[in-house]
Amino acid sequence: MDVQKENHTQNSSSENDSLNLSVQQRLFFIVLVATMGALAFGYDTGIISGALPYMTLPVSQGGLNLTPFTEGMVTSALTFGSAIGAFVSGYASDRFGRRITLRSLAVLFVAGALGTTIAPDVEIMVLMRFILGFAVGGGSSTVPVFIAEIAGPKRRAPLVSRNELMIVSGQLLAYIVSATMSLLLENPGMWRYMLSLAxxxxxxxxxxxxxxxxxxxxxxxxxxxxxxxxIMRKLRENPREIKNEMAQMRQNARDARRGPPAKALLKEKWILRLVMLGCGMGIVAQFTGVNAFMYYTPIILKSTGLGTSASIAATIGNGVVSVIATFAGIRAISRFGRRPMLMAGLSVVIAMQLALGAVLVLMPSGIEQSLLSLGCILVFLFFMQMCISPVYWLLMSELFPMKVRGVLTGSAVAFQWICNATVALAFPPLLSQLGNYTFFIFAGINVGSLIFVAFMLPETRGKSLEEIETHMRAHFGEE
Incomplete structure (x- = not known):
């Protein structure tokens, strides 16, 4: 009898392991599909740095004869398209569903990439980059929400964080493709091949x-x-999980139907405060200056006397460090709260900006200054990509109530894209006017971000999306 009981227990355990593996495999596949949008996002934002030098060549040599002005237009068209795409896609995902929205964005990804590949002139290139940006921005707001709603409370943090992993992997892939094609191909029209891979x-x-x-x-x-x-039967490990989540979702849906319509809900004070929090997190993420480092690392290092080739090669180092850091962040985000991770990341970011400013201002040019500067940048990027970027995208997927989750996430992410463009546009003039003291300004801004996170951001770890909505309503509701 005991042997039969033991065999039955072992068989049940084996069946549960098989079920768990099946659920994990399904979730892995769903996240892999969804994050193809994030991979395209990363590749499209990274590949332009390798393509631009060839696009500035005369038309007779295979380029587009870009001037500094049109070069800026081609580069910034994607960012402005992303801001609009994030906002519009947020509305579409609430109205038509996350999956249909992602499918539509995929069409725009392909159309935009094809358009940039065959663009005959600057005007078409700018238009196609804008369309591509629309898809990038739409994906950046829709993918995290879709993964969060599929994943469940236990797996939400690590699975949503894979979105950031695919973004930085796409950027690294773009840097490697640019460097490889530049070394192996002698065709000046290779920039079209670079863009076509998107x-x-x-x-x-x-x-x-x-x-x-x-x-x-x-x-x-x-x-x-x-x-x-x-759907839930295929995505959860046991009937109890399904029963609890379905009960929470149905109660949330009943409350939403009894509550004000979406347009009226958007005017409620707690919702407006949540939107301000979401926009504030966009400032926290982008005014770290991360894109100044990602876009302008070669310029910073060249100012220390490092050669052009070595400075460009360091950009690949940025990509490698970002990927490694994101892997570390995926592990950490399951063990630590959102607030502690953000505050730890911001603390190191501030320290590295102060250290970089001090190295560039106080040390003479030379190999020591170059190596210390690169070290500061890489430590900065490691903690940025481990502690700040993954948490930002995770928060964008879980902060907002179900009834208006898409449109509010889209609005907050659109504001983040505006902050992205602001930093990218402001950094070169600041560096020109203030020199290396610019990094002290970024450090000061990030002290403000640290205070903002410490006093304004509620903790969401360990809560279901429905519990977070209840918590946010209480936290930001009427006094």
Whole structure:
């Protein structure tokens, strides 16, 4: 009898392990498909740095004869398109669902990449970069929300953080492709090949959306309970999880139907405070100056006397460090709260900006200054990509209530793209006017960001999306 009981226990354990593996495999596949948008996001934002030198060549030599002004237009068109895409896609994902929105964005990824590849002149290139930016921005606001709603409370943090991993992997891939093509190909029109590769993740995203489920949270919000339950059976490990989450989602949906309509909800004080928090987090993420380092590391290092080739090679180092740091962040984000990670990351960011400013201002030019400067930049990027960027995208997926989650996430992410463009545009003039004292200014801004996080950001770790919504309503509600 005991032997039979033991065998039954072992068989049950084996069945549970098989079920768990199956659930993990399904979630892995869904996240892999969704983050093809993040891979395209990273590749599209990174590849332009390698393509621009060839695009500035005369038309007779295979370029587009870009001037400094049109070079800026080509570069910034993606950023402005991203801001609009993030906002519009947020509305579309609430109205039509996360999966349909991602499928539509995949079409734009492919169309934009193809358009930039065959663009005959600057005007078409700017238009196509804007369309590509629309897809990039839409993906940046929709992908984290889709993953968060698919993943469940236990797996939400590490799975949403894979979005950031794919972004930095796409950027690293772009840097490697640029360097490899520059070394191996002698065709000055190679920039078209660089840009054309962006079609691949867009095509994979489009195909993949036919093999992944819709968001069960969105299904429940639309009153499609049976379909949501069928999806949940494939994504959760036991009936208890399904029962608890479905109960929370249905209660949340009932409360939303009894509450004010979406337009009226957007005017409520606690929602407006949440939007301000989301926009404030965009300032925290972008005014670290991360894009100043990602875009202008060669310029910073050349000012120390380092050669051009070595300065460009250091950009690949940025990408490698970012990928390693994001892996570390995925592990850390499951163990630590959002607030402690942000505050630790900002503390190191401030220290590295002060150290970099001191090295550049106080030390004479030479190899020691170059190595110390690069060290400060790499430590900065490591803690930025481990502690700040993954937490930002995770918060964007979980801060806002279900009824208006898409549009509010889109609005907050759109503001983040505006901050991105502001830093990218302001850094060169600041560096020109203030020199290396610019890094002390960024350090001061980040002290303000640290205070903001310490006093304004509630902790969301360990809560379901419905529990977070209840917590936020209480935290930011009427006094």
């Amino acid at each position: 079609m691949i993740p867009g095509a994979l995203l489009f195909i993949g959306t036919f093999f992944v489920p819709a968001s069960p949270h969105w299904m429940v919000a639309e009153g499609r309970f049976n379909e949501a339950r069928r």
